[in-house]
Amino acid sequence: MARDTYTEFANTGFGRTLTKNLGLPQPAKLRRHRPGRPLIDGPVVVLGSSEAASALADRLLSWDLDVRRHLGPKEKVAGVVACFDSASSPADLSETVLEIGMLLKQLKPSGRVITVSRDPQGTSDPSVRAARSAVQGLTRSTAHEMRAGGTANGIVLADELDPSAPGVAGALRFLLSGRSAFVSGQFISVDSVNGALPQNWDRPLQGQVAVVTGAARGIGASIARVLHRDGASLILVDIPAAGEQLAAVANEVSGTALQLDITAENAGERILGHARQHHGRLDIVVHNAGITRDKLLANMDESRWNSVIAVNIESQLRMNRAFLASDLFNSDARGAMGPRIISLASTSGIAGNRGQTNYAASKAGVMGMVSATADQLAARHGTINAVAPGFIETEMTAKIPFATREVARRLNSLNQGGLPVDVAETISFLASPQAGGTSGLTLRVCGQNLVGA
Incomplete structure (x- = not known):
């Protein structure tokens, strides 16, 4: 993985002064999650007078x-939670929006702004x-x-969803925390009351069995660690060719470790057999394995x-x-924590990318x-x-020519x-019981990449 020497320089005293004076990008050192650290470092202001504002203020106080x-x-x-769930016309937004604007001037480094609203598709009223x-x-x-x-x-609630639902609390905590360091300009939809809050927020997957494909290196290895x-x-x-690295991560x-070509007709059955032999169950599937074979169409x-x-x-x-089709993945005794599947998509599947018609098609297919x-x-x-990553610092992106790599790094807010751990943190959140109200979503981990939706 190539070092981002520009970001390192920009976070020195001289570097901050020089980049500011020259009007150059000023990437900050991001606040990432560390077990045992506070959820957020400072006050959280809750704006709005709606049902959600009261429920979320109570939830934050309970933490x-x-x-x-x-x-x-x-x-x-440190954080602003702005609730717009009762808005019935654009004019209703004004007071709270202007309050957000004033608070932005007082926001600490790595601060968080989270809006809470209802799903636009949940109403036919113009x-x-x-x-x-x-x-x-x-x-x-x-x-x-x-x-x-x-x-x-933003957190987007289904039209009649109770804002005290576990999925709303789960999304709120994720977006406030350092787990979402490279997630910006995105929306988590909460559509149901499914899910449950973990007894231990630092160990939300306790007792769960997960399979991760493509786990020998890079993002896959980071997912395994998280x-x-x-x-x-x-x-x-x-794959068998990565067996030594796979064993080391395992x-x-x-x-x-299971050495397996996932394109084999019986790959799913092989994974299920391994899970049955070693654990007697399978709860979480992370489809991370993927390849690129770039060429102009x-x-x-x-x-x-x-x-x-x-x-x-x-x-x-x-x-x-x-x-x-397997009872191993569909136990009736799971309670609020049903089976989870998380797939790796890509911003290339959203915006397209020159020379990647095959890759972009496959990743758009994942989202479908x-x-x-x-x-x-x-x-x-x-x-x-x-989960759709943007530019992530991996062995693969380290091979991109220097100038192209530098441009790609700066093309987000x-x-x-991002780092492989940023993708892994988002996957762990989506695999957790507190994300049980969110399904069918593609969540971008791209620092608000300037291309695509």
């Missing part, structure tokens, strides 16, 4: 946070839908204005196209059919699969979601590349 309704002019604020859609526009624009590593994101840290028992899968996280050959489609999407479809499979998981009290 022993310093919760305010107002802030003195010289005080610093005025109400306009107000709800406006919240999404103002949230994305606020994210572009954040400084010093701050982020702005899921292990959060309490899961692990089955790690990768030993590190006290997991088991005019020069694309059959091998490049077919191999990417086979690994990145067809294998997932085939394995999911096996998992969903996820949205279409959500109902099948709901019948099992489970969820399926996708945080002016830097």
